[in-house]
Amino acid sequence: MxxxxxxxxxxxxxxxxxxxxxxxxxxxxxxxxxxxxxxxxxxxxxxxxxxxxxxxxxxxxxxxxxxxxxxxxxxxxxxxxxxxxxxxxxxxxxxxxxxxxxxxxxxxxxxxxxxxxxxxxxxxxxxxxxxxxxxxxxxxxxxxxxxxxxxxxxxxxxxxxxxxxxxxxxxxxxxxxxxxxxxxxxxxxxxxxxxxxxxxxxxHELLLNAPLEQVSQRLRFEISGRDLPADVLYAEPSLRGHAIVRENVDAADDTPIDLERLFNAAISSPQRMKTLFPAQKR
Structure with missing residues (x-):
């Protein structure tokens, strides 16, 4: 410990x-x-x-x-x-x-x-x-x-x-x-x-401290077309449109975690990340 x-x-x-x-x-x-x-x-x-x-x-x-x-x-x-x-x-x-x-x-x-x-x-x-x-x-x-x-x-x-x-x-x-x-x-x-x-x-501070199971329950890692969802935290161009991170509204339906996109989403949207993971010890 x-x-x-x-x-x-x-x-x-x-x-x-x-x-x-x-x-x-x-x-x-x-x-x-x-x-x-x-x-x-x-x-x-x-x-x-x-x-x-x-x-x-x-x-x-x-x-x-x-x-x-x-x-x-x-x-x-x-x-x-x-x-x-x-x-x-x-x-x-x-x-x-x-x-x-x-x-x-x-x-x-x-x-x-x-x-x-x-x-x-x-x-x-x-x-x-x-x-x-x-x-x-x-x-x-x-x-x-x-x-x-x-x-x-x-x-x-x-x-x-x-x-x-x-x-x-x-x-x-x-x-x-x-x-x-x-x-x-x-x-x-x-x-x-x-x-x-x-x-x-x-x-210089803690932004995220969470098990990956919790991350997959609260975030989705998807490929989106030209039009980005309103709740997108992060998006980057890809061959098929945009690789995005967005809020997961259905915890029972998760997606594989992309650590690189998770990192970029946390850095680009720190306040939203803290809101999504309020129970972590800071």
């Missing part, structure tokens, strides 16, 4: 990167953390991991305050940063050193993840790996730690299309009822068929 209560964060005296953020994230879910460049996604992930401290407000992860960096907190959370700088050591040395910090680390699972990503278990020096290989290696290690909280910042950067598909498979299979996964990305389509809830930041 992750709880943010009225959290504000700024660097020095600059304008707030995040302002009065209140969010509750529950285990058993894979959350997609979305937002424009500079919206504060990476800062939020680092706040959750205890690498940054809130200027105001409080954060609790499994009942603990991240900024204290207590051993019980550190061994139950794995944070994968966007930029991975692996040391100039061998595969075996890295695993032997780092696994000791995670009591539930599973060697068999780790090697299975490596095979899924088509990485040999006899990798040599880690600093000689390509960006994509480094990402596959650290994703595999992070999943094998079996921490209850897994935070991933732009994990699909550097992965080719087949590897992105494999990423979705291994992460979805690794979700358990007592595990909470948060994935931050600006490559929205990489999260299709993976996440079951979305957290969207805009203009």
């Amino acid at each position: 992750i709880n943010l209560d009225n959290v504000t964060f700024r660097y020095g005296r600059k304008q707030p990167v995040l302002q009065e953020l209140s969010i509750q994230l529950k285990p058993g879910h894979i959350y997609g953390l979305l937002g424009s460049n500079g919206a504060g996604k990476s800062s939020l992930m680092r706040l959750m991991a205890g690498l940054l401290y809130p200027t105001d407000g409080h954060i609790r992860v499994n009942g603990r305050e991240p900024r204290r960096r207590e051993p019980a907190f550190l061994e139950d959370l794995f944070f994968l940063p966007e930029d991975i700088d692996l040391p100039a050591i061998t595969f075996a040395r890295y695993v032997a050193t780092m696994r000791a910090f995670y009591p539930r680390f599973n060697d068999e699972q780790f090697r299975a993840y490596l095979r899924a990503f088509q990485l040999p278990s006899t990798i040599g020096w880690l600093d000689e790996l390509s960006l994509g290989q480094r990402k596959k290696f650290i994703i595999s290690f992070g999943l094998a730690t079996n921490t209850s909280v897994l935070l991933m910042d732009e994990p699909t950067n550097g992965l080719d299309i087949p590897s992105k598909a494999q990423f979705r498979k291994v992460v979805s299979a690794a979700l358990l009822p007592d595990r909470l996964v948060v994935i931050s990305t600006h490559q929205v389509r990489d999260l299709d068929a993976l996440i079951d809830a979305v957290v969207l930041l805009n203009d």
Whole structure:
């Protein structure tokens, strides 16, 4: 469980990167953390991991305050940063050193993840790996730690299309009822068929925090002709007319969610989005 209560964060005296953020994230879910460049996604992930401290407000992860960096907190959370700088050591040395910090680390699972990503278990020096290989290696290690909280910042950067598909498979299979996964990305389509809830930041504040089931009940994703419906939240040209997002007046009749259109609709119509999702914790 992750709880943010009225959290504000700024660097020095600059304008707030995040302002009065209140969010509750529950285990058993894979959350997609979305937002424009500079919206504060990476800062939020680092706040959750205890690498940054809130200027105001409080954060609790499994009942603990991240900024204290207590051993019980550190061994139950794995944070994968966007930029991975692996040391100039061998595969075996890295695993032997780092696994000791995670009591539930599973060697068999780790090697299975490596095979899924088509990485040999006899990798040599880690600093000689390509960006994509480094990402596959650290994703595999992070999943094998079996921490209850897994935070991933732009994990699909550097992965080719087949590897992105494999990423979705291994992460979805690794979700358990007592595990909470948060994935931050600006490559929205990489999260299709993976996440079951979305957290969207805009203009330094929380704009949307909802399960996808609720999104599909309240919004429709359709192709419209030349004449746009009056209740349209967002529209973009397509070969068949306009790809639109509109209010769903019949909750029993939903449509497949398009995450990219959802993101664009939220950014272009923030007030209507807040009206449609009033029950979310802000």
